[in-house]
Amino acid sequence: MSAAGVSEPGDETASPLPDPDSSEVKQLLPSTSHLHIYRYLHSQRANPPTMQEIRSHIAEIHGGQAPAQTDRRLRDLRDYFAVETIRQGQEHRYVLRGRHSRPKDGPRRQLSERERAQVLAPQRCAQCGMTPLDHHIVLVVDHKLPRDWGGSDTLENLQPLCERCNSGKQAWFATYDEYADQISQAAHHEDPYKRIGELLKAFEGDWVPSELIKVVASMQQHQDDWQRRLREIRNLGWIILSKRTTEPDTKRSLSWYRVAHWEPWPSGSIRSEIKRIENERKKHHRLRDE
Template sequence: MAKRRMKKLSPLHLRIVDALRKHPKGLHIGDIRRLAVKRGDRQQHLDKRVRELSPYFVIDRPVRGRYTIYKYIRRRKPGEWNAEGVSNKLRSHVIHMAHGKCQMCGRTVAEDGIRLHVDHRIPQRWGGTSDVENLWAICSSCNEGKKDYFSSLPDNMMVRLASTASVHQRLAKLLNLKAGKWVSSDFLRSIANLTETQDDWQRRLREIRPFVRRLEKLKVHEEKRVTTHYRFPKRIRLPKNLAELVKRREKRRRMKAE
């Protein structure tokens, strides 16, 4: 594989990085505009300029009240750089493989009149690549909803989860990072589906139960629906080979059933 090189960043990009480094507690977009944009230089899409730093820098985005706060975490190593876009050929291939169906909600172009967009399953700022394995075709509603939802998640945590290949390990790691706090089924489903579509993500959650001390469950009434929340009461030491342990247990269970 050819070695990737960092694209030359503009003076504005470099001023944004400098401002973020000097303010470790983070800056909201108004602060960045005041500190990094020169007088008379209009930047209507300054948040986009910040996102363009993601292939080369880890920048966290916690939400405080009604503001998104941008926090500089670290510079990515050269092997982590990903400035590749999606070529027209690759975009056409991904759309073709979707067979006219949104790979997130299941609605179709023919029956529902949706428009498909090629999207990164794992966002580039979390280490996602533009390889075909990390691309899928989703409708406009799912695309916007996913962006809004993911923008509220802390980047440093999501980078750790996105780099975990096993769905079992990923779910357990999330619950461990959030130990003592209730985690919604919506969040867990998103994490389960980060790298591949999970038709029955709840089953993956049940399969880790024998290998954790306790997994608590809570029903929560939210407007017109009831959602399930889960948590580990306290942080535990997870087995590194959790996926293999689950696989062995399921194999023994099937053998007994036969």
């Protein structure tokens, strides 16, 4: 991960960023607070700020404390613009790259009754398996990857959960909120290997719960075999460690992964590169066994 390009503003020539004072931006962004953040990022493109610097800047405008929603508003900007997180040493910096290369399907929308019915059709909590009929629980529509973390409203990202599992999950996910930006970025990669690998990298050597890997791996297309892909990434020279723990309350077994060493992605197709390495290895073993 290099900071190349940061000191070279102008690589957004294909789609120039609108001026913060233009009426276009004012109409586009949902609030003045969003506009303040946009203006700041726009002026700091050659020297992208950290979250702390963004908070301090917004605090100045507000004459004291930055509103608690500053982090969320920065995330909202990603609905309209490509805001990239780059790592420099221990710090994350936010750089405005251009207009959104992948327009979302518009502002957040309410699910239709039909969609809700479709998600709830199994009439069973996807986590604990309880049903409204047998256990008198109420099912709610859950976003597997939260919307704040870049999760979509597509059916693949929705599941029925009972209220208890849903609030448990929300509390548990909230403990990872500091990684929200990086999780969202990892989830948006087209390539499933990148979604998994970039998620592990985002945690900078911290343990990542398998539930989160599973969800992020399936973000663009469903992945039944995310564990296999994770193993395959090791073929590229990555060192990925795993461990198991037991949740004290529920006795549920949890697995965790962390990256101890990673390599740059191959320039071409990751899948073909992994296949190529596997074949080399097989050939090598055959030769040795002969």
